[in-house]
Amino acid sequence: xxxxxxxxxxxxxxxxxxxxxxxxxxxxxxxxxxxxxxxxxxxxxxxxxxxxxxxxxxxxxxxxxxxxxxxxxxxxxxxxxxxxxxxxxxxxxxxxxxxxxxxxxxxxxxxxxxxxxxxxxxxxxxxxxxxxxxxxxxxxxxxxxxxxxxxxxxxxxxxxxxxxxxxxxxxxxxxxxxxxxxxxxxxxxxxxxxxxxxxxxxxxxxxxxxxxxxxxxxxxxxxxxxxxxxxxxxxxxxxxxxxxxxxxxxxxxxxxxxxxxxxxxxxxxxxxxxxxxxxxxxxxxxxxxxxxxxxxxxxxxxxxxxxxxxxxxxxxxxxxxxxxxxxxxxxxxxxxxxxxxxxxxxxxxxxxxxxxxxxxxxxxxxxxx
Amino acid sequence: xxxxxxxxxxxxxxxxxxxxxxxxxxxxxxxxxxxxxxxxxxxxxxxxxxxxxxxxxxxxxxxxxxxxxxxxxxxxxxxxxxxxxxxxxxxxxxxxxxxxxxxxxxxxxxxxxxxxxxxxxxxxxxxxxxxxxxxxxxxxxxxxxxxxxxxxxxxxxxxxxxxxxxxxxxxxxxxxxxxxxxxxxxxxxxxxxxxxxxxxxxxxxxxxxxxxxxxxxxxxxxxxxxxxxxxxxxxxxxxxxxxxxxxxxxxxxxxxxxxxxxxxxxxxxxxxxxxxxxxxxxxxxxxxxxxxxxxxxxxxxxxxxxxxxxxxxxxxxxxxxxxxxxxxxxxxxxxxxxxxxxxxxxxxxxxxxxxxxxxxxxxxxxxxx
Numbered sequence: 103x104x105x106x107x108x109x110x111x112x113x114x115x116x117x118x119x120x121x122x123x124x125x126x127x128x129x130x131x132x133x134x135x136x137x138x139x140x141x142x143x144x145x146x147x148x149x150x151x152x153x154x155x156x157x158x159x160x161x162x163x164x165x166x167x168x169x170x171x172x173x174x175x176x177x178x179x180x181x182x183x184x185x186x187x188x189x190x191x192x193x194x195x196x197x198x199x200x201x202x203x204x205x206x207x208x209x210x211x212x213x214x215x216x217x218x219x220x221x222x223x224x225x226x227x228x229x230x231x232x233x234x235x236x237x238x239x240x241x242x243x244x245x246x247x248x249x250x251x252x253x254x255x256x257x258x259x260x261x262x263x264x265x266x267x268x269x270x271x272x273x274x275x276x277x278x279x280x281x282x283x284x285x286x287x288x289x290x291x292x293x294x295x296x297x298x299x300x301x302x303x304x305x306x307x308x309x310x311x312x313x314x315x316x317x318x319x320x321x322x323x324x325x326x327x328x329x330x331x332x333x334x335x336x337x338x339x340x341x342x343x344x345x346x347x348x349x350x351x352x353x354x355x356x357x358x359x360x361x362x363x364x365x366x367x368x369x370x371x372x373x374x375x376x377x378x379x380x381x382x383x384x385x386x387x388x389x390x391x392x393x394x395x396x397x398x399x400x401x402x403x404x405x406x407x408x409x410x411x412x413x414x415x416x417x418x419x420x421x422x423x424x425x426x427x428x429x430x431x432x433x434x435x436x437x438x439x440x441x442x443x444x445x446x447x448x449x450x451x452x453x454x455x456x457x458x459x460x461x462x463x464x465x466x467x468x469x470x471x
Numbered sequence: 472x473x474x475x476x477x478x479x480x481x482x483x484x485x486x487x488x489x490x491x492x493x494x495x496x497x498x499x500x501x502x503x504x505x506x507x508x509x510x511x512x513x514x515x516x517x518x519x520x521x522x523x524x525x526x527x528x529x530x531x532x533x534x535x536x537x538x539x540x541x542x543x544x545x546x547x548x549x550x551x552x553x554x555x556x557x558x559x560x561x562x563x564x565x566x567x568x569x570x571x572x573x574x575x576x577x578x579x580x581x582x583x584x585x586x587x588x589x590x591x592x593x594x595x596x597x598x599x600x601x602x603x604x605x606x607x608x609x610x611x612x613x614x615x616x617x618x619x620x621x622x623x624x625x626x627x628x629x630x631x632x633x634x635x636x637x638x639x640x641x642x643x644x645x646x647x648x649x650x651x652x653x654x655x656x657x658x659x660x661x662x663x664x665x666x667x668x669x670x671x672x673x674x675x676x677x678x679x680x681x682x683x684x685x686x687x688x689x690x691x692x693x694x695x696x697x698x699x700x701x702x703x704x705x706x707x708x709x710x711x712x713x714x715x716x717x718x719x720x721x722x723x724x725x726x727x728x729x730x731x732x733x734x735x736x737x738x739x740x741x742x743x744x745x746x747x748x749x750x751x752x753x754x755x756x757x758x759x760x761x762x763x764x765x766x767x768x769x770x771x772x773x774x775x776x777x778x779x780x781x782x783x784x785x786x787x788x789x790x791x792x793x794x795x796x797x798x799x800x801x802x803x804x805x806x807x808x809x810x811x812x813x814x815x816x817x818x819x820x821x822x823x824x825x826x827x828x829x830x831x832x833x834x835x836x837x838x839x840x
Contacts, residue, residue, distance in 0.1 A: 105734060106515050107727055112503040119720060123504045131724060132497040133672050134481040135489055135803045146475050169675070170539045170700060173719035177700040188573040205699045304504050306538070306675060306722035329698060330574045331539060350542035351488060351667055352676035355500060356725065358476055365474060380743055433506045 113427075114459055117435035118248045118408060119276070120305050121451035122459075127303055130362035131355055138352045146361055147341060153364035154309050157278060157372060158293065160285035166341045167360055168294075169353050172275040175294025175308030176205055178332040179271050180242075180266035180313075182320050185293055186210030188239040191232070191268070193224045193259070197249035197438045198273055202242050209328070211240075220440055221250045221410070223403045225446065226258040238268035246277035248299075249438040251399050251410035253281070260289035269316055275299060278309070279367055279452060280379045280407035288335065291316040291332040295436075297356075300379065300407055301363040302452030306356040310334075363452075379406040382455045386448065389464040394470060398445050407455070408440070408449040414471065419443045422470045430466040482796075483828055486804035487617045487777060488645070489667035489674050490820035491828075496672055499731035500724050507721045515730055516710060516721075522733035523678050526647060526741055527662065529654035533703065534680040535710045536729055537663075538722050541644040544663025544677030545574055547701040548640050548774050549611075551681075551689050552661055555579030557608040560601070560637070562593045562628070566618035566807045567642055571611050578697070580609075589809055590619045592772045592777070602649040607637035615646035618807040620768050620779035620816065622650070629658035636683055644668060647678070648736055648821060649776035660685040664840045666725075669748070669776055670732040671821030675725040679703075732821075747794075748775040751824045756818065758833040762840060776824070778817040779810070783840065788812045791839045799835040 115122045118155035136143040140350040144408040146432050154165045168178050180202070186191060190211040195218040206213045216232050218224050224243060233241070241263045245256050256272055269291040274283050277417045279300030284292055297303035307427035312320065312334065320327075320335055327333040331350065339347040367375050385399060413419050419436055425447070427431045435447035448463070484491045505512040523534045537547050549571070553559065559580040561572045564587040575582045585601050587593050593612060602610070610632045614625050625641055632639040638660040643652050648669030654662055660682040666672035679704065681689065689696075689704055696702040700719065708716040736744050752775035756766060759780050767779035782788050788805055792815070795801045804816035817832070 103734070103738065105731075106511070106518060107499050107502045108513065109506065110503045113505060115504065115506060115511070117506060120504055120506065120723060123724075130476050132501045135478050135484065135492045136479065136482060137484060137486060138674070140482070140796065140802065142475070143477065149475060155544040170543065171719045171722060174539065174700050177698065180700075201699070203768065208695050208697045208699055210697070296720075304722065304724040305507070305720040306725055326577050328544060328572070328577045328579070329550075330577055331543050345542060350540045351665070351674040353540060353672040353673065353725070354489060355492075356675055356722070361475060362474075365472070369472065427509070433509065471816045 105148055111431060112455065114432045114462060116449050116454050116459065116463055117433045118447045118449055119296070119451060121302050121449055122454045124302050124366065124453035126366055127359050127362050133358050134158040135354050137300060138354060139346060139348065143354065144346060146357065148366065150357065150361050151341065152366060156368060157364060158283055158285045158311055159287065160204065160311055162311045162313055163284070163342065164317055164338055166337060167307040167309045167357065169350065170308055171305045172294065172296030174310050175296065175310050175331065176202060178275060178308070178310050178334065179292045179294050180205045181329045181332055182327050182334045183269060183271065183316060184209050185323060185325060186212045187212060189236070191216065191238045191241045191324040193229060193243040194218065195222065195224055195245035195250065195252060195254070195450065196220055196244065198244045199248060202273065221398050222251060223252050224254045224259065226255055226262060229259055230262050233262055238266055240269045240271055240469055241266065242271040244273040245283065246408065247403050248276045248408055249319055250441065251405050251408045252403050253405050256290070257288045264289045269319060276408055279375065285311060297360055297363065300452045301360070301367065303359045303363045307351060309361050313461055379450060379455050382450055382457060382460060383409065385457060386450060386460050391461060393464065393468055406448060407451045409450065410445045411448060412445055413443070417471065426466055427466055432466055475511065483801045483823065483831065485818050485823050485828065485832055486802045487816045487818055488665070488820060490671050490818055491823045492673055493671050493735065493822040495735055496728050496731050499727040502727050507723060508715060508717065513715060515726065519708065519726065519730050519733065521810060522737060523680065525737060526733060527652055527654045527680055528656065529680055531654070531680045531682055532711065533707055535706060536676040536678045536726065537701065538719065539677055540674045541663065541665030543701065544665065545571060545642060545675070547679050547703065548661045548663050549574050549578055549737050550698045550701055551696050551703045552609055552638060552640065552685060553578050553580045554692060554694055556581060558605070560585065560607045560610045562612040563587065564591065564593055564597060564619065564623070565589055565613065565616035566622060567613045567616060571642065589620060590767050592621050593623045593628065595624055595631060598628055599631050602631055602635040603768050607635055609638045609640055609687055610635065613642040614652065615650070615774045615777060617645045617777055619810065620774050621772050622774050625659070626657045633658045638688060645777060648744065649747050650745055654680060656820040664731065666729055669821045670729070670736065672728045672732045675722060676729050704755045748819060748824050751819055751826060751829060752778065754826060755819060755829050758829060762833065762837055776818060776820045778819065779814045780817060781814055782812070786840065795835055796838060801832055801835055
């Protein structure tokens with residue numbers, strides 16, 4: 103029987119995630135597995151909490167990586183913070199906003215949405231007008247909308263949500279590790295992220311953080327969290343305190359990977375990492391424009407780590423991506439939803455965000471045009 | 472800044488899981504990360520499905536590893552199969568039966584339980600009497616109760632559940648890969664397992680399988696599954712069919728580990744692997760009894776991979792386990808619930824289940840008595 107893993111070669115992952123994993127993180131993934139209650143593992147957990155607090159700019163004690171991918175973080179935030187009948191507002195300008203709406207609706211919330219054109223940001227003035235009319239329990243928005251490459255103005259929205267009195271929930275899956283995320287300063291009450299974007303880990307964990315106000319909501323729930331696996335009131339007892347209470351067996355080796363990823367970001371310097379993403383984003387855009395390609399998103403709203411570029415007339419989306427994958431070992435992403443077949447999504451995330459990778463990609467695209 | 476991963480040494484993990492990871496699986500974990508829609512990754516997914524069907528002895532098409540640990544598999548089975556108000560019976564003889572009861576109750580089911588003494592098996596005659604009195608939508612039981620080391624008689628219970636007309640849900644987290652699991656022959660409709668027990672992978676994935684009858688219940692639900700992340704009707708579209716629909720980004724490298732674990736089991740021969748667990752279980756019990764120790768569970772009901780042994784009078788549980796961990800690099804488990812401080816739980820799972828490991832453990836215990 104042949105082993106399918108034997109012939110895998112290293113790819114240049116420049117799509118919407120996963121991103122290229124760095125050698126230090128591959129190394130971490132296969133360090134010896136410890137028991138989930140081993141004191142040396144507890145020390146690693148404690149350090150991961152501090153590392154996450156550093157990168158998220160928060161003092162929140164309830165800051166933990168959930169044992170699932172980014173979408174599990176989304177589920178975690180909603181299922182812990184929402185009770186049936188709560189009023190929720192979701193600000194939508196892409197696929198991941200729609201997903202939030204779906205998750206909240208399934209949990210029995212009364213969900214309103216405020217929609218903005220895909221490829222453009224959420225407009226705070228529109229949010230302000232809407233919030234003046236109704237009090238919400240929770241307002242949710244995506245920071246870096248991976249489906250379009252748009253950055254939403256979280257700080258401005260945060261001020262408005264605070265006035266309304268609602269909890270403020272932010273999807274930071276794609277932004278964390280690639281651009282500033284100021285959880286406390288921006289008034290974010292609950293945030294989830296992922297490991298396979300700018301942290302350059304393989305997918306499998308979702309860092310989540312709750313503010314004291316969010317913890318208060320969790321503590322005062324009328325009903326138990328209708329999801330045992332993601333119940334943060336139980337998980338918190340495994341991730342803090344002097345006696346660790348077993349909840350579920352943590353994904354040990356994935357947590358090694360996350361530890362190493364955060365270690366690397368902090369060692370390079372969080373601001374340096376953000377600058378690097380910005381610098382190579384500009385380098386990429388410049389190169390794409392020199393090839394005659396046009397960006398989807400207007401300049402002030404572009405994400406550094408996810409670049410949506412319009413596919414020129416007469417070019418076959420699938421053919422180009424297949425050629426990049428098979429002949430050049432480069433993966434880029436196709437469009438989602440209304441942009442399927444119309445844009446490519448080029449990721450510059452973590453270990454992928456270097457000049458040599460961009461040069462390789464631009465050369466490959468040039469040959470296809 | 473010192474790196475906590477640098478000084479980790481290989482441990483002999485002989486507790487209730489995680490078990491010692493084999494070198495082949497460590498190797499698999501750090502193979503190059505592919506995109507989650509890369510055709511070569513899809514081929515690995517397809518193979519994992521077939522490998523799981525082989526080891527579970529099932530033809531079920533809906534056989535997939537969920538992106539979370541074993542407890543996520545438990546949550547998956549209940550949240551997909553239960554609707555509010557459904558009648559559920561949980562057969563309980565340990566911690567993991569109680570957990571099932573908690574999960575089902577949180578989801579709004581009417582949950583009855585039938586309890587048996589911890590350390591003894593579920594008694595089919597009692598189940599038969601109970602099922603004669605009431606029709607259930609679902610009956611749930613743990614195959615290998617990790618908290619006590621007891622094997623429950625799944626085939627006999629399966630026949631009774633079939634007569635009742637209920638769906639039959641089985642927790643096979645600890646049994647899969649260490650003893651026969653005959654999903655189709657035993658009339659199991661839904662099953663979940665884990666990777667960190669007899670498959671010797673690090674924790675992080677939970678194989679789940681649904682029978683056609685379970686799929687029918689899922690398809691005919693009145694309400695959407697109140698958990699987007701674990702909704703099998705969506706996940707099935709990523710794991711099968713000619714066009715794979717993105718749901719969440721799969722934990723690529725963990726799936727490499729699972730692929731390799733199943734590859735290794737199938738290469739050794741599924742029956743040979745089971746025989747090895749049984750043989751070394753007997754070898755361990757013999758050695759423990761020669762040291763004057765007494766097993767918790769009566770012989771006919773003992774699990775091969777989880778051995779609960781009574782802590783002799785005058786011996787301090789915590790001291791012995793700390794000495795094993797720190798001086799011998801061996802982890803064994805303490806008791807849970809009513810057995811806390813009263814038993815040790817010695818795992819013989821997957822790559823841990825070899826003579827040299829048992830000899831090392833027995834020698835270390837001998838020095839502590």
